[in-house]
Amino acid sequence: RRMATPPPSPLSPGAAAPSGLRRRDEAEAAPVGSSFPLGSVRLRRLLRDSAREKAAFVHGQVVGAAGEETDAVLILEKTPFQEEKIEELLRRHGKMELQMSNDIYSTYRLQPPPELSEIKVTVVHPATEKHLQKYLRQEVHLIRETWEDYKNITLPFIQSQSFSIQWVYNILEKKAEADRIIHENPDPCNGFVLVPDFKWNQNQLEDLYLIALIHRRDVKSLRDLTAEHLPLLRNILQEGKEAITKHFGVPGSQLRIYLHYQPSYYHLHVHFTALGYDAPGCSVERAHLLEDVMDNLLLDAQHYQKRALTFPLRADEPLLKRFQEAGRV
Numbered sequence: 001r002r003m004a005t006p007p008p009s010p011l012s013p014g015a016a017a018p019s020g021l022r023r024r025d026e027a028e029a030a031p032v033g034s035s036f037p038l039g040s041v042r043l044r045r046l047l048r049d050s051a052r053e054k055a056a057f058v059h060g061q062v063v064g065a066a067g068e069e070t071d072a073v074l075i076l077e078k079t080p081f082q083e084e085k086i087e088e089l090l091r092r093h094g095k096m097e098l099q100m101s102n103d104i105y106s107t108y109r110l111q112p113p114p115e116l117s118e119i120k121v122t123v124v125h126p127a128t129e130k131h132l133q134k135y136l137r138q139e140v141h142l143i144r145e146t147w148e149d150y151k152n153i154t155l156p157f158i159q160s161q162s163f164s165i166q167w168v169y170n171i172l173e174k175k176a177e178a179d180r181i182i183h184e185n186p187d188p189c190n191g192f193v194l195v196p197d198f199k200w201n202q203n204q205l206e207d208l209y210l211i212a213l214i215h216r217r218d219v220k221s222l223r224d225l226t227a228e229h230l231p232l233l234r235n236i237l238q239e240g241k242e243a244i245t246k247h248f249g250v251p252g253s254q255l256r257i258y259l260h261y262q263p264s265y266y267h268l269h270v271h272f273t274a275l276g277y278d279a280p281g282c283s284v285e286r287a288h289l290l291e292d293v294m295d296n297l298l299l300d301a302q303h304y305q306k307r308a309l310t311f312p313l314r315a316d317e318p319l320l321k322r323f324q325e326a327g328r329v
Contacts, residue, residue: 072125183243208274227301
């Protein structure tokens, strides 16, 4: 298995070292550091667990120096296996308990040594009720949004909300994570920066995940795209693939390159993931392949101002309530 290695330190705006952004729909979250009192967290409840992602989302409380309590969300994820440590894991395992045996098949419960049992912890602190609801297990509904629905329901909702994307502007303006940018096209109209997603720990290529953030600030989502934006999309597609091949040795034919609708934040961005990685949000009801988007715009400059788009909404999301009030669910 090929392992990702960090690229050299930046020598120019177009060549820089990698970063971390977790999908950035979790922009507030950050890997736990020495300043966070992990050992003093009081567990309140398990918000959600995911067998597929091998992750648990926990509501905890942190007691401050003055005795005040603040909420936190802890995201606990089992880190991927590293090839060079597998043999050591098999050789130095602790307790091994047979679970099932049938002909040539058997399963065991294995306890690895502590140094081979790493868990990544991501913290949202202080967490608001909105964060707690976000990670709580919820029913999901599929919405079929026409262009009229977008103009009358979705767009007014977006405009009425105070979605903070200052973290995006900080990256674009080199106020944060400047040393972590993989690639940049500085053109203010058709340029972008490429950064690793926060979910990818950059220790292996199987779950490779990067995000392209455009420089211009007048394109919120797929709904805003017209043929005017084709040069921008071509740059992202071509330069993004070339940069990933250069830095990580992964060819474009092994990448899934797509946009989300609805997006997690309203500044146009494109996802680059390893083709074999079942990345969150890559399912058919949310992901739109970049090359398909470009083909649609070539056929019809106003394609995304005409067609209906389907996307999932959680039961607690305010936008779902707007669609319900309008009789569209």
